[in-house]
Amino acid sequence: MYSVIVVGGGPAGIAAAVAARRRGLSTLLVERYGFLGGMATAGLVTPFMSTLGAGGLYPELIGRLEKWEAMDGRNFDGELTKLVLDEWLTEEGVDLLFHALLTGVKVENGKISSITVAGKGEELELKASYFIDCTGDGDLAALAGVPMNMGRGEDRLCQPMTTCFQLGGVDDELMLSREKLSLLYNKAKAEGRLKNPRENVLWFYTIRPNEIHFNTTRVVGKNPVSIKELTEAELEARGQIAQMFRWLKEEVPAFKDAYILRIATQIGVRESRTIKGAYQLTEEDVLGGRKFLQSIGKCSYPIDIHSPKGEGTTIATLAPGDWYEIPYTTLYNPGFKNLLAAGRCISSTHEAQASLRIMPTCMVIGQAAGLAASLAQADGLSVEQVPVELLQTELKAAGADL
């Protein structure tokens, strides 16, 4: 029996587990892969987008990555990140259970009594006083029966999925700007040599010379929580990588000697299910820079929507220097007494989620969820009863930028 079980070891889950453990709670983090990091490692999403309000545990992670020489500007090394996270969570005393896929949840009178995880033909029933859903897709909440939203209001379509990949052996001297490479790409697309609904090539440097990171495949119209459609999406995205790799080698001199260095373990999911919480954060809240009495964190990243249907990426920014706040009420559904959500599956519309989904903000939300669980545990409260002023005080004491 644990005090807290966190399901999902991505940016939100790591922060939630560390925050809960630092308050002395016995904490288990359950993860389906054999390593931590979520999209930062399994998804090979290796730049942190910048935002105001990324305090608390996020700068601690950056400090640890820097010690390992795993950072360069906003870019970091996904492989070293796996080592850094093992070291960090183990040092904190968080119990880890890898290769454990959440498959079942028992709910009694609005309280989760246990979850079931499965792997290698084994099934384990795990009990805790509080549970935090950091699965990105809201698997825990959905299995518990929390009402969920999916994608856009009008048609439930989600942002497209993308398999990130990195090429080595690139000639940095000959590397083209995003604009110039995109011109060649669009010409090849128009001539039928490339098939990809994305309108341009999105690439980043890695932390090492002669390597380029691509966030440029695009799979639209697939359901990210259907394993059948995820299979189709994986194949489609890797097909785009194969085609793009050959095209780059043959037609773009910087890539003549390039080779595939890494392909993400799984296709990257920007958006899927979100919980229907006590409050749902909206586009107006984000763009209007709304502040909440119940704030547990802030964010200034724009609404960044890759078209769910095909070409196009729309970016809507906040007023310069402004930010919006994320209220605690987006982290739970009042019908579920011991369940919190953190990360990209909190209660938010398609548009609001397109801002708060960045990794630093997911860590901010995760830290708040871990601390909230510890306050609830101390007095045997439901998550809804957590005194938010105290939560804010404790978050500030833990370095959060509130």
Ligand SMILES: Cc1cc2nc3c(=O)[nH]c(=O)nc-3n(C[C@H](O)[C@H](O)[C@H](O)COP(=O)(O)OP(=O)(O)OC[C@H]3O[C@@H](n4cnc5c(N)ncnc54)[C@H](O)[C@@H]3O)c2cc1C
């Ligand atoms: C292609 C792409 C590009 C992006 N670009 C950027 C960027 O440049 N910068 C940035 O800051 N953000 C970027 N993002 C957004 C960001 O990476 C994610 O929104 C963020 O990682 C979400 O964090 P999370 O902890 O909520 O979920 P995730 O990172 O998805 O982590 C969820 C974890 O839960 C585990 N899990 C899921 N289901 C189960 C289950 N049933 N049982 C057990 N474990 C489970 C997963 O394996 C994973 O480890 C990008 C996202 C994508 C997909």
